[in-house]
Amino acid sequence: MPYRSKVTLIYLLGFTLDLLNMFALNAAYPALGQELHASVAQLSWTNNLYMLGLTLVIPLGTWMAARLGERQTLLLSLALFGLGSALAGSAGTIDSLLGWRLLQGLGGGLLIPVGQAMAYRLYAPEQRHHLTSLVMMVALLVPALSPTLGGVVVDQGSWRWIFFAMLPLTLMAGVLVLAWLPANQPLPAPQPILDLHLLGQPLLRTAMLVYLCVPGVFIGANLVAALYLQQRLGLSATATGALMLPWSLGALGAIAFVRWRFNLTGPKWLLSAGILIQCAALLWLALPWVAAHHAWLALIFALLGLGSSLCSSSAQSLAFLAIAPEQMGQASALWNLNRQLSFCLGVAVLGAVLNQLLPAPQAFAHTFILAALLTLLPLPMVFKLPGTRALGLITRTH
Template identity: 35%
Template sequence: MDYRWRVTAVFLLGFFLDCINIFMSAIALPDVAQTMAVGPSLIGWVGNAYILGLVVVMPISTWLSGYLGTRRLLVLSMLLFSVAVLACGYADSFARLIVWRFIQGLGGGLLIPVGQALVFNLFPGAQRGRVSTVIMATALIAPAFSPTLGGIIVDHGSWRWVFFANVPFSLLAAVLAWLWIEKGRGAQVAEPDLKGLILIGLVLASVLIALSLYADRGFRTGVVAGLAAALVCGAAYWFHHKKTRNPIVDISLMGNRRLAVAMLVYHAVPGVFTGVNLTAIFYFQTVLGFSAQSTGQFMLFYAAGALVAMVAGQRVSASLGSRFLLAVGITLHSIGIVCLVGVHAADQVPLLIAAYTMMGVGGGLSANTAQTIALLDFKGRHMEQGSVIWNLNRQIAFSLGVAAMTLVLALVKRWLPAISPYPATFLFATVLCLSALCVLPSLSPLLLERKS
């Protein structure tokens, strides 16, 4: 196998593990909540803790790569991931599960931005569109099959095996990284911006804690304090960033039009979908009476639609342009969410299939186009920094999507008890998704072909 594709294979395996740890664990959350005796608002921290770990460590992954060397860093990340995911399966309390999920996120967060930057630097120019499609296809294979597999595990065994099942794959990734990545010495790099890292972690943690407290307990003082803390930490990082030579996240790169639009689209489509999917899992299992396996199988239709959309989108991107593809993708994804609003009984399976297929088509088209244009203008060091920002945004989008949908669901239950809360939440998600159309006019009508 060509060296470029060996490197790509190692990255894709780690990326695959990251994806299944969002979707495969989600299908088990109703059972985890029952075992740990926690509500839907707090159970979201099984995902939030993992994402918070990713967010904390991703910005220093580039520095660690320079200090340790890429091969050693990738091996260590997968070994840490293996230990943490094993401990998650054995966790006997909710607090311990959350701690180990955070550590698991630390392991995964070391591999993703470094691996993606390495792969993208090996596939310059027009070739990047092809490898980007392969990356996004991997991101679809995981949610296609992992929820179904997770459902089978939960229905016929224990939710703990949802975590244990990761161990062979993470160990395989460690072995392949050692065998296939070229050995290189660590480069001389600047010391990491630990102050900036702490401030960024506090911003996200404050927002998530505030939203969770309000959704779970209606604690208004807590949410105001949490959001205020996030604003203060965010402002502190802004001033810190301007005074620091090597900030942990180079905010100035977000002034790039393509990256900025791609980041916003990712919040509105994949981010919103992650929250919608978690809400739907509880709706299907606790209200409509679906089994975990049956719930997971709807993701097969999502993945099928997304795969078709990505392949077709890649072929017509040069003639239609990124702005048109994103507009179509956002619209189709919103139509899919609207279909969920009309689901009120377990016998409406055709409507559910249509909903997930439509969300898949729209999500695949939007996510793949956003992934392709996000780092199109960057090379070398800026590519590494841009990769960190892009992957941070991807993880934050997932976390905020879950937090937003959980909060809306709780508010509808609390303030509008006469309204069915789940359809109302899906309707809100539709509006949130469509709002992304507002940022598209800033893109050139035909963007991809100008850069290819």
């Protein structure tokens, strides 16, 4: 197996561990809360503290890789993650579980940016969208499947086995790191923990804004939609969750299309299409007649998946297109911090707006309209992006 493929596999395995750790526990909250006598607020912190640890340590990943070496940093990350998983599965109180979730996050936060930087560095700029498509496939499939797998584990055994099941995968990743990655030497030149000068790179800056305003806004709009569908339209929780199936189909189509057309169509038109599609779907969801025509909801969610994933796939490829190999670690840290921020910001903004507008009859419609307007924010910057020839994509492809 080529060295590039080995590094890619290690990165994707680490990314899978991170996503499993975020989503597999969802189905276990009732059983976990009952056994540990945890309140709803405490249960919410089981995920929040993992995310907090993940976010806090991301800027240190590149700094540590420069001093310890990338191989050693990955091994340290996996060791912390595995230790946190074992201790979380053995937790006897909710307080101890929360502490071990934070430790898991600290381990996972080192793993993702360092692995991502190593993988993207090995791809030529015109080939990086192929790696992005693999990343997006993992990002689509693991969150879709892991809650179901977590539910099976809980029904057949205990919520503790969700954490214990992380250990073989963590060990496998560690063995692959030891077997496949060279024992590289630390870099003697000092580096900043976070190089904010990279935000001056227009492609990276535009991609980060797109991710905040399109996938990030979708995450917040999806929370609002779940409340709207159940509280106002009277759909069951099962029917509401089933709408993620057409969303996933739309997202899958977008990922495949970006992989096929990125070098030929260019990021400008792919991003513009994704922004306008998500905006239109959110405005459609705000129309009052949707309440009487539930059959259209599947199409609306398919369009949301198509628009959001056109942007997330294209933006990640665009972000690293002009990044030099020696800057890839710093760019990866900035990108992952922005990704974590997008997970929180859309929910915080749209949730706060909805809370202020309720119980007004148009509260949900106005919140969806705001989400649509926020989706449009990156469009002026996207229109300024160079074409495929200026970016060198067509020339490199041929």
